Amino acid sequence: MVEIEAIDFNLRLYDPRVLKMKVITNVKIVDVNGNIVSLEPVSEREIEDMDDVIFDKEFSNTLLITFADLVHGEFEGVVKLYQIPENAQYIFKIYSVESNGKNVELIKICEMKKNSIVIKYYERLPELKEKDERIQEICSVAKLREEIVYKVVKN
Amino acid sequence: MVSQEEITEFRIDYRELAKASLEEIEKVAEKVRYKLIPKVNIDYKIYTKYTPELKDGEELITYTLSACPYCLSLLKAVIFKRDGKVWIRKKCPEHGEFEELYWGDYELYSRFRKWQYDGKGIANPHIDLIAPCPYNCGLCPRHKSHPALINLVVTNRCDLSCWYCFFFASKAGYVYEPTLNHIRYMLRQARKLRPYPAIALQITGGEPTLRDDLVDIIHIAKEEGYTHIQVNTTGIKLAFEPELARMLREAGTNVLYMSFDGVTPYTNPKNHWEIPYVLNNLRKAGLGVVLVPTLIKGYNDHELGDMIRFGLKHIDIVRGVNIQPVSLTGRMPKKERMKYRITIPDAIKEIEKQTDGKISRDDWYPVPTVAPISHFIEAITGRPQIELTTHFACGAATYIFKEDDGELIPITRFVNVKEFMKFLEEKAQEIQRGKTKYFVLFEALRKIPKFVDLSKAPKRLRKGKKIIKFLYNIFIRHSYDALGEFHYNTLFLGMMHFQDLFNHDVARVQRCDIHYVMPDGREVPFCSFNVIPEFYRDRVQRVFSYTLKEWEEMTGKKLLDLKYKRNIKKLIEGEAYRYHYEGIIDVSKIPYEDHVLASKKFGIPVIEE
Structure with missing residues (x-):
């Protein structure tokens, strides 16, 4: 069974800039029949120094937060492990982000291939468009039906 | 796994690549790129488990990541306040503790920090994320700022042999001089970045004016969409070739970025005597100049006010004075570092005093x-x-x-x-x-x-x-x-203030907006390219270079024959010399022997015929 990791964290930065950020990642899959299933982690552990590349792959380009920022600030975080069912076709990572009091949700979509997981779509905080526009783009890039995307994102 | 030997020995036959099309260059660059990325436990180690402690009288500002000045391994560092100044300290398990002045004034640090804004990052990084920062530069997905200025090294040849420089060809042991096609590839590669591709380019070296095809390079840059072009030079050649200034201007150069370390021969033995003639030639060509002093404590910081007054005196052609506090390289003990170290607030306060x-x-x-x-x-x-x-x-x-x-x-x-x-x-x-x-x-x-x-x-x-x-x-x-x-x-x-390995702070690297485009198509922040040349500048340029013998055979020139010899007598007798320094220094009080000694000590021979 394929396993993936997701990260939740709280960060307070004072230098070089002031930032209070909280991120919770939810993982959902769309299976081959078009059903949407929310997954629960099978295990959790605290983030360690060795997680720097994992953390940066997850957040550096999307939230512009890097492991170096964690070192700079007060932070706590967990790495959650998810098992992906064999009938999964798409994995949705939905990041609920609270950044200096502003709430946004970012989406990343991966497609299950035979031997790999391919990133089909991801959103970046500094260039976030309106939700409807984003959903249209997701449908076109990931070749997903609009009602499925709406369900995943809204539910 | 790639061994250290494989990396240091690896190079391509640049004589072959010199004939290649853009597409072929791109293929080679993409193939080579990942091979050259620094490798953990080969090039560096990760020692981030150790967090440096604060000592009595020190107040925490923040923690950061940094590199060991000796083995380049990744370390945690603490930035703290002590005696009204800001310091950085880190400890390498192999090489011990390093403490360095980070900023010379905490009050100014606090005021400046309020102005921090982060950028939008890079939407389409040139390189995947496979190593920790700062070993993954390229730009990688971590980078927070888009490029504001791209540096393009067009040669590592130089007509000077400044004693502190290890970059120029005859010392490096190879000639790095990308072909016009290769240059176009690099410039195009840098323009691909989104959301905001660079529009400003600095052509640098070595000494870029040594390239006979510099004007062609400027034309290529214009064709590739760069709207601001500056040439980084000592100005030596321009002092004697007014036609070159005109050609650079007509090709589309916006400004020269010229070394200027002081107003006297003692502080500026690099180009003190030539600068007046350069300014005259630039006036004729209508090409502006930014004067660039490298500032060293106890060496030329006492001339800050005069350097600015010199710029103001020639405000018709001088667009700015851009001061660069020195970056300290090599294995330098703390006592010696403190002798030369000057930071931005120190320079700001000196300017306040001297003006x-x-x-x-x-x-x-x-x-x-x-x-x-x-x-x-x-x-x-x-x-x-x-x-x-x-x-x-x-x-x-x-x-x-x-x-x-x-x-x-x-x-x-x-x-x-x-x-x-x-x-x-x-x-x-x-x-x-x-x-x-x-x-x-x-x-x-x-x-x-x-x-x-x-x-x-x-x-x-x-x-x-x-x-x-x-x-x-x-x-x-x-x-x-x-x-x-x-x-x-x-x-x-x-x-x-470009960093060095003693005050190195990854938070600064990640926000850098002055980048170098490399021949393998990566774009690297200034303070990775020059601060860790073993992993970036030297490693990559060597791969895409000619041996000295190859270059000399190919061009029929001898590298050492290109070295500049200075005729001080002739230069100081000229009207331009007196006019440009008048009111700033009394040139009549400097004995000829002092002029000669200053030039020779710096490494530039003097001739009299």
Whole structure:
């Protein structure tokens, strides 16, 4: 069974800039029949120094937060492990982000291939468009039906 | 796994690549790129488990990541306040503790920090994320700022042999000189970055004017979409070739970026004697220049005021003075480092002292201060704007207006920079939240005059409230046509403190907006390219280079024959020499023997015939 990791964290930065950020990642899959299933982690552990590349792959380009920022600030975080069912076709990572009091949700979509997981779509905080526009783009890039995307994102 | 030997021995036959098409160059570059990335436990180790502790009398500012100055391994570092200054300390399990002055004034550090804005990062990084920062540069997905200035090294040949430089060809043992096709590939590669590709290019070296095809390079840069082009030079060749200045200007060079370490032969043995002739030739060509002093404590910091006065005296052709506090390289003990170390606030305070407060510490702002201007114009126009979002500790700037009677007026004396930037940032955010642009523009129209104190503005900007009109044109009409007039008789003063391995801070690297494009297509922050040359500059350039023998055979030239020999007697006898330094130093008081000694000690031979 394929396993993936997701990260939740709280960060307070004072230098070089002031930032209070909280991120919770939810993982959902769309299976081959078009059903949407929310997954629960099978295990959790605290983030360690060795997680720097994992953390940066997850957040550096999307939230512009890097492991170096964690070192700079007060932070706590967990790495959650998810098992992906064999009938999964798409994995949705939905990041609920609270950044200096502003709430946004970012989406990343991966497609299950035979031997790999391919990133089909991801959103970046500094260039976030309106939700409807984003959903249209997701449908076109990931070749997903609009009602499925709406369900995943809204539910 | 790739071994250290494989990396250090690996090179391609550049004579073959020199004949290659753009597509073939791209293929080779992509193939080589990942091979050259520094490898953990081969090139460096990760020692981040150890967190340095604070000692008595020290106050924590923050922790960061840094590299060991000796083995380049990744370390945690602490940045702290002590005795009113800011320090950085790290400990390598193999090489011990390193403590360094990070910023010479905590008050200025606190004031500057308030201006930190982060950028939008890179939407399409050139390289995947496979190693920790700063070993993954390329740019990688971690990078927080888009490039503001791209550096392109066109040669590592130089006509000087400055004693401290290990970069030039004859010392490096190879000639790095990319072909025009390769240059086009690199420039095109740098322009691919989104959301905001670089439009400003610095052509650098070695000494770029040694390339016979420099004008062709400038044409290529224009074709690839670079709208601002500057050439980084010692100016030596331009002192003797007025035609070269004209050709550079006509090809599209906007400004020269010229080394200028002081006003005397003692402090500036590199090009003290040639500078007057360069300025004369630039005047004839109508090509402006930015003077670039590398500042070393106890060596030339006492001449800061004079360097600025020199710039002001020649304000017709000098566009700015951009001061670079020295980066210390090599294995240097702390005592010696402290002897030479000078930081941005130290230089700012020296300038305040040496200009009798005419340019005070309050006139300086960190580079990201201007980010709200970009945010506002982007919100109004809907088009991505260049954002200067470096780390606040990396650079500072101010702008000086010179009145006809010689009086100096820093821009901060008549524009309330703090409140104006605050206003622009608030309005940009209001538009982002959905407020109608026209309401915001109307409010800006009404409020802009409140940020200007006309009574303190330069006389020419007071007349007909010209300064207000300039601001309207820029912020309301987005018209930059009148900027030329606005800049008349103004001098930009800047500071850029490039890092070294002793004060190295990954937070600064990740925000860097001055990058180098490398022959393997990666784009690397200045302070990785030059601070860890073993992993970036030297490693990659060597791979794409000719051996000295290959180059000499190919060109029929001898590298050592190109070295400059200085005729001091002739230079100091010229009218241009006396005119340019008059009122700044008394040139008649410097004995000829001193001139000769200064030049020779620096490594530039003197001839008399």
